Amino acid sequence: MPLYREGAPSGLVVEDPWLRLADDAAVPADGMVLVSFARWREARAALLARRGPVGVVLANTDPVEALAADVSRLDLMVLHFPKFSDGRAYSQARLLRGRFGYQGELRASGGVLQDQIAFMLRCGFDSFESEQKGFGEALAKARTLFSVVYQPTEDGRSPASLLRLKRRNVLVS
Amino acid sequence: MPDTYFYRYDDYDRTLVSERVDQFRDQVRRRLAGELTEEQFKPLRLTNGLYLQLHAYMLRVAIPYGTLSSRQLRKLADISRKYDRGYGHFTTRQNLQLNWIKLEDAPDALAALAEVDMHALQTSGNCIRNVTADHFAGAAADEIEDPRIWAEIVRQWSTLHPEFTFLPRKFKIAITGSPNDRAAVRVHDIGLRLWRNEQGEVGFEVIVGGGLGRTPMIGKTLREFLPKNELLAYLEATLRVYNRYGRRDNLYKARIKILVHEVGVEKMRADVEAEYAETRDGLLGLSDETIEAISQQFAPPDLPPRSNLAGAVEALRLEDRDFALWLKSNVAPHRVKGYAIVTASLKPAGAPPGDASAVQMEGVADIADAYSQGELRVSHEQNLIFPHVAIEDLPAVYAALGRLGFAEANVGKITDIIACPGLDYCALANARSIPVAQRISSHFAGLARQHDIGDLKIKISGCINACGHHHVGHIGILGVDKNGVELYQISLGGDVDFGKTALGTILGPAVTADKVVEAVDSLVTTYLDSRGDGERFVDTFRRIGAEPFKDRMYAAL
Amino acid sequence: MAKNLSGDLQVASANRLSDGVVVWLDDAGDWTSRLDRAAIARDKRTGEILLLRAQAEAFAVIDPFLVAVTEDDDGTIEPLSLREKIRASGLTFDVIAADAVRYA
Numbered sequence: 140m141p142l143y144r145e146g147a148p149s150g151l152v153v154e155d156p157w158l159r160l161a162d163d164a165a166v167p168a169d170g171m172v173l174v175s176f177a178r179w180r181e182a183r184a185a186l187l188a189r190r191g192p193v194g195v196v197l198a199n200t201d202p203v204e205a206l207a208a209d210v211s212r213l214d215l216m217v218l219h220f221p222k223f224s225d226g227r228a229y230s231q232a233r234l235l236r237g238r239f240g241y242q243g244e245l246r247a248s249g250g251v252l253q254d255q256i257a258f259m260l261r262c263g264f265d266s267f268e269s270e271q272k273g274f275g276e277a278l279a280k281a282r283t284l285f286s287v288v289y290q291p292t293e294d295g296r297s298p299a300s301l302l303r304l305k306r307r308n309v310l311v312s
Numbered sequence: 313m314p315d316t317y318f319y320r321y322d323d324y325d326r327t328l329v330s331e332r333v334d335q336f337r338d339q340v341r342r343r344l345a346g347e348l349t350e351e352q353f354k355p356l357r358l359t360n361g362l363y364l365q366l367h368a369y370m371l372r373v374a375i376p377y378g379t380l381s382s383r384q385l386r387k388l389a390d391i392s393r394k395y396d397r398g399y400g401h402f403t404t405r406q407n408l409q410l411n412w413i414k415l416e417d418a419p420d421a422l423a424a425l426a427e428v429d430m431h432a433l434q435t436s437g438n439c440i441r442n443v444t445a446d447h448f449a450g451a452a453a454d455e456i457e458d459p460r461i462w463a464e465i466v467r468q469w470s471t472l473h474p475e476f477t478f479l480p481r482k483f484k485i486a487i488t489g490s491p492n493d494r495a496a497v498r499v500h501d502i503g504l505r506l507w508r509n510e511q512g513e514v515g516f517e518v519i520v521g522g523g524l525g526r527t528p529m530i531g532k533t534l535r536e537f538l539p540k541n542e543l544l545a546y547l548e549a550t551l552r553v554y555n556r557y558g559r560r561d562n563l564y565k566a567r568i569k570i571l572v573h574e575v576g577v578e579k580m581r582a583d584v585e586a587e588y589a590e591t592r593d594g595l596l597g598l599s600d601e602t603i604e605a606i607s608q609q610f611a612p613p614d615l616p617p618r619s620n621l622a623g624a625v626e627a628l629r630l631e632d633r634d635f636a637l638w639l640k641s642n643v644a645p646h647r648v649k650g651y652a653i654v655t656a657s658l659k660p661a662g663a664p665p666g667d668a669s670a671v672q673m674e675g676v677a678d679i680a681d682a683y684s685q686g687e688l689r690v691s692h693e694q695n696l697i698f699p700h701v702a703i704e705d706l707p708a709v710y711a712a713l714g715r716l717g718f719a720e721a722n723v724g725k726i727t728d729i730i731a732c733p734g735l736d737y738c739a740l741a742n743a744r745s746i747p748v749a750q751r752i753s754s755h756f757a758g759l760a761r762q763h764d765i766g767d768l769k770i771k772i773s774g775c776i777n778a779c780g781h782h783h784v785g786h787i788g789i790l791g792v793d794k795n796g797v798e799l800y801q802i803s804l805g806g807d808v809d810f811g812k813t814a815l816g817t818i819l820g821p822a823v824t825a826d827k828v829v830e831a832v833d834s835l836v837t838t839y840l841d842s843r844g845d846g847e848r849f850v851d852t853f854r855r856i857g858a859e860p861f862k863d864r865m866y867a868a869l
Numbered sequence: 870m871a872k873n874l875s876g877d878l879q880v881a882s883a884n885r886l887s888d889g890v891v892v893w894l895d896d897a898g899d900w901t902s903r904l905d906r907a908a909i910a911r912d913k914r915t916g917e918i919l920l921l922r923a924q925a926e927a928f929a930v931i932d933p934f935l936v937a938v939t940e941d942d943d944g945t946i947e948p949l950s951l952r953e954k955i956r957a958s959g960l961t962f963d964v965i966a967a968d969a970v971r972y973a
Contacts, residue, residue, distance in 0.1 A: 225478065261474035289471050398967020
């Protein structure tokens, strides 16, 4: 599956350095491994004891709260969209980024289409697996689609309400 | 031209709406070029208000909290002429539907709307829909606070909300600021009711999980009293719980009412409060300054108090019986002495409920400019409202409305029928609604009889989705399809009045289309024969129950 | 007198992508807004083939489907269901005209 990363040169597919481990596969001693949420819960200590970064793949029904204490130990989290119209992972993303302070790569997988990118960026996703033609070009433009936003979210953009207040205060002072 | 007395877009709002039009133009281009499949495109067009109906695309234009200026209404008339067939349909959600839009024209139609600070954003799709509010807001004599201030705050927060655009199902929010609920807050996904507590503070009662459709339910109170400045944090918490835990395995069980029903309101409350405890101190808290800035935009027009007694009104009332009836049914008290709220009935005898031609829209806009501060409202009863009319101007407004065919003295009466577009237009419908409404309306056209019958709300839906709100009609009529034949199921006793909200009781087997008028006539006769002093139809029904109505109706058919 | 009410007679219909207009597939494989030009499948098997043809020609239309029709002695075809009748012949009431002030 082609992988795209925000900030990569326009339209470019980036290489995926992560080894996606089946639940019954042996854990290599080093390298970047990506495991399921179930595997993580079961083998957390062993995974952390090895050399090399660990990432976790979550189903959109997995409780992200269970990862709150480990966000600084994980370098990748993959959130899944079983269909593009199933929006549960948007909430997971905002909780991971906003509430638990996760700083690593946050990847969207599954039904990931270019018309959702602007929403995904606002919720804190920064990498994307997509088979859609033109996805990379769309990603490069996605941040400029809307120069105004109404909600404060994890992307740190100032919503219109805040900008209005600032403008008013400048006028007053 | 008078200034508007409601929210005025600034450059931020305009930029966002125009960027959204550009985005949609590109999406339409990609769809026409075959780069997007219909499955991929459908949610994109739906969140821009564009449906595919039986004969054409339909554009559902948002009229946030039902408020619009004469300038906006003229533009709607213009758009209906240029891109449609010169008429529009006002809906039960205070929107306007244009029934004959071409996909290739839709971006231009949206750009034209944007010229008057309007859009069709989120009038469809599994997102937070256009927010509705009391259609008498800002004018009603019984109002505690103008709910539109809050509806605008919610409009902005919900517009292109990145987390809540792919919810399990659509999500409707309604707000009322009066003890007499005209916004039907108990039958929405979230209903907000402003009220004053014992300490004298005004806040929201938050009601969740109401709704009509396949599984009608009355909403339950999630929070008795929510401080106003915490509204968005609380809504965000509620929507997040719904987005994460609402069912997605079955389209018919995906609304929040099913989640509330399945987990119970106590568990729902606990989940929302837990989420809210985390969000309340975040960036969604509303500063007094922000609230004040929006409130100022809804500052009411300066209406110099006048006399409630106008000689010309009194003279015409005595001389013209229809005018006297119109004063009773279509004119409501205003908060300022000497003024009134006037409802233009979009239900002339025999007409499709809620439809207006381009010329009629322009005529209504002219009346608003001349007599109502250039302001209009759309009611969920599919009528148009002049919120600020001087009592002495009532004869002139009545005459002007008469020339448009909108002066029918029938508001709240048996011919003020709510009806969805039904099988004539709608891809979801099982049976026709409009022709049934037309026949009932023609049958009961006489005004004296209508006023004798009194308040009686007939609501007709062409399918179980209940866009015509049949569950809460005093008489509800639901069209069903049985082996290719249209049948109509009749229910009695529904109500949306606050504190009395009730779902109707189905009388029995559905009746054929040609028997609907006789059935309604028999129900009315039963009421007239049984009513006590001052009893409305629905009061008599509550007192004597369904049996007498049912027995007589089926005997008559 | 209408014949063949069994539902065996079928035509393929869809809405045109560009403007939503109701169209039917004709014998040449083009989409037409005239029902009288629609290609008729006379049994189940040709119905399936007709639908496959319609789907193959679906670039400029949305979601083709089969519609059961009846055929008169003079060859006039009419959809069986009320919904399809309305799709074929339009609204069952008169709408208000753009310049009308009263509903007539």
